Amino acid sequence: MVVILSAVQGFFDNYGDPRTKDWFLMSSPLPTLCICAAYVFTVKVAGPRLMANRKPMELRNVLIVYNLFQVLFSSWLFYECMMGGWWGEYSLRCQPVDYTNKPSTIRMVNICWWYYFSKFTEFMDTIFFVLRKKDRHISTLHVIHHGVMPMSVWFGVKFTPGGHSTFFGLLNTFVHIIMYAYYMLAALGPNVQKYLWWKKYLTSLQMIQFLAIMIHAFQLLFIDCNYPKAFVWWIGMHAVMFFFLFKEFYKQQYSKSSKQKVSNEKKMTANGVSQLPNGYSKQSDYYINGNGLSRPDLVHRATAGAH
Structure with a gap:
């Protein structure tokens, strides 16, 4: 392994541009x-x-x-x-x-x-x-x-x-x-x-x-x-x-198919909550908060009668 690494380094030294040889991060890959x-x-x-x-x-x-x-x-x-x-x-x-x-x-x-x-x-x-x-x-x-x-x-x-x-x-x-x-x-x-x-x-x-x-x-x-x-x-x-x-x-x-998928997802969403078939719901992938930023919410919540 040492011999191989030495040969590779020798290749870079011999064929690399001498102007950049000693520059930061350029001596070896x-x-x-x-x-x-x-x-x-x-x-x-x-x-x-x-x-x-x-x-x-x-x-x-x-x-x-x-x-x-x-x-x-x-x-x-x-x-x-x-x-x-x-x-x-x-x-x-x-x-x-x-x-x-x-x-x-x-x-x-x-x-x-x-x-x-x-x-x-x-x-x-x-x-x-x-x-x-x-x-x-x-x-x-x-x-x-x-x-x-x-x-x-x-x-x-x-x-x-x-x-x-x-x-x-x-x-x-x-x-x-x-x-x-x-x-x-x-x-x-x-x-x-x-x-x-x-x-x-x-x-x-x-x-x-x-x-x-x-x-x-x-x-x-x-x-x-x-x-x-x-x-x-x-x-x-x-x-x-x-x-x-x-x-x-x-x-x-x-x-068009991707746009249709997004459109369908929007139709399923009301007040920022999407209904899922397993009785759970989650907030939409993002919402606009007070400072104008989009933020994902990955928290799944049980619906009122789930448990």
Whole structure:
């Protein structure tokens, strides 16, 4: 085992970009892998157990500040990515990695690392779901999306920080500006929420993003470009996976059958209480309280004559 680990580490040292070799978390993939594993364990096991007998936390102000931070952070990442190459210097058709130490090149390398770091800050999306007991939102899609991204971006920063693959980060940060702006507005309460009719278009935007990344990546399979084919497949298949995951999510959330199911559930609900066939009742999945937040209620209560 020691021999294998030494060989793997030797591969990273010999073939990794020397400019990022000694940067924080970049010497080995193990720290990133461990952080991602800890994230999955926390949001799927430890967190729900911790909150099982506790009331959902009211985090309205925290969510507003957090989402504002993400809007500003994503805006800065997008701007730096543009200034680092995509505003005129980079080519959409073929952009090899520049391994020199030119100021503009180092600027792009730096922003690649900060984009990698941003994936850890996004873990808080799920942590807040856990603390607010919104377990329905902690879907397989959500956990895979957040859990895989840091490890995926780590390889990019390690071997190809810059060039063709940064198109992924460019589009992703742009989408996140809009996405976190939506979440921030939603956290402001019902007076603002009534204007957020465009929620489903966020999912459409995500799918368009991954479709564009697929086309941009896979075009290099048909043209001569000095860019590693392994990373073409890595980025392209990554986009394919997330495209179909988001497509399935869209289908489940916004198809006619799903809307009909929601409509039927609403008809069964009166004064916030849904009647269940086993003689029990429960409060609706959410209600709007005094501060405008939605909060799930997982407490089942016996009806008056049940026991």
